[in-house]
Amino acid sequence: MNLTPSFWRGRRILLTGHTGFKGAWASVLLADLGAKVTAFSLPPQTEPNLWQTIGRHVAIDSHHADLRDVPAVTEICKTAEPEIVLHMAAQAQVRESYRDPVGTFASNIMGTVNLLEALRPNPRLQAILIVTSDKVYANTETGLAFPENAPLGGSDPYSASKGATEIVVRSYAESFFGPLGVPLASARGGNVIGGGDFSSDRLVPDLYRAAQKGAPVELRYPAATRPWQHVLDCLSGYLGFAEYLANKGAADPPSLNFGPLTDESLTVAQVAAAIGEGLGNGQVWKQASGSFPPEKQTLRINSALAAKTLQWRPRLDVNETLAWTAQWYADFANGKDALELMRAQISRYGT
Template identity: 25%
Template sequence: MNILITGGAGFIGLNFVYHLLKTTLYNITVIDSLTYASHPKEIRKLTSHSRLRFIKGNIVKEKDIETVMDQEYEAIIHFAAESHVDKSIQNSDKFVQTNIIGTYQLLQQLLKGYVKKMIHISTDEVYGRLNPTDQPFTETSPLSPNNPYSATKASSDLLVRSYYETFQLPLITTRCSNNFGPFQHIEKFIPTIVYNAFYNYKIPVYGDGLQIRDWLFVEDHCKAISLILEKGIYGEIYNIGGGNERRNIDVVKQILKIMGRSESLIKYVEDRKGHDRRYAINSSKLQNELGWNQTSDFNQSLENTIQWYIDYLERTFL
């Protein structure tokens, strides 16, 4: 089985590549433009594997798409996206290009018959914000994005939906809660805390730090996608949540405690524009219909992740 993974040199994509190499016999092609958030050394190291090939390319560019479409694929797992909210607020251009136009280019390949199906990886941020007493988002929750990043992801979700409804293409969308784990870029929340604490730098916390996120360990996410690849129903949306709602400030303090650092490193800063107060995902559809269960303990997974970053920082910067 030939599988195409877009964005396979990025955080979740790279973890999924490792997951497939370990658990399947699939032949994997990775296309990635190797942006600042990718891991070029890691993915090129993997090209020595007999079942993996890497093509540097941008899914926005037709020429690059044509290059990678030199064989028929059983499925595309579409991770490639610009995903940092702060950067989308500063300049949305790359987000519009990659998240919307890039998805459109891939849909065209399904329309031409080069690919048998596609799993479109999206985010819980397309649903907008929850109030403290609201029930977690379900697959039928309305889309209400509140920043340019989530708006471009919602746009790509709607494109996927339209191509399923109009052309009956074999498409599935997944929406996950906040991921954490190895290979996440240092700009993201948990890596930023670990990095700053490692060097005893001040740790910036937006606003009052009481924003709530639902944390999903990346290995559980990969297992869910693998299950959806095998059993998912075309036209469906599957929420993938961690079931670990935590206030941002509590996560900061937990990491500082694990690392033996003082809470005096915490520095409250001006809140992000349009900052969503709470996210939470209801994964019961995925659990009941496909049999997925989260297996990772949040506290242990967080400790493992912290240790991975400490090892990485010691290996890379010391």
């Protein structure tokens, strides 16, 4: 991962969203690096749930709290006294944002505001990294890969909430944290996949559940393309960026994309076929019937700036990403321990 283990050992970290898929992997990475992690998130939302499965064996201080609960967020930030903040908690699903736009905007925009307000009095802060999304850009579906300076936008409520969060981050960086010498930046990750995601209404978990039943998964937009990447590639970027910000002492650059190589663009159907085959499902997918809220059909991001700034690039190509993901789920389905599977892939990936 090109991380510096001595940087993380003993460092006080505040992590939000640790009961989610990426957050659970981040918890393991940070704990195994020897960081002193305080984490908070909503209670696990799915059954099974990766954090619920592994959490009692991961050495972090875990709390349940809602970003919209100002007193709870304030108290956790005060007690944690973090040096590094990794804000990953969010309402992260496009279709859910259509069902509950108010909750999505409240969690993603005002939740971030609440967190940043709670952090302002902390004298120990060295860097804050806010995780947003590859969907923050005004996507006219030209097929071009978005660089960080592309216009922000968002048609659906989820994308709009994340684009607005980017504006909040810049405002707080320039108005409050920058003058204090505390770097505040954003990270825009691609479509992250990997073992242990059991979220509802998301492609890979849906494929896993379908394989368990020996049934095809229903795809709304099988021809849509996304910047698929493995969770370890994405998290190596996040942690590397946080380390860089703390060492540099300035949010320069103020945001970075983390995604696959730009020529590795697969459709939803191609990903489904590969994962389904890896899980031994002979009936992988079928076209879903009915009408659905609109989603962008093409999305690509350009990670050249991360390569230049951090010497970061994905270690796993798209075929390896799909193979590692399918293997994790296949092994889990055969009774292997989730945390052992995670640590085995982390060791294989390397730091």
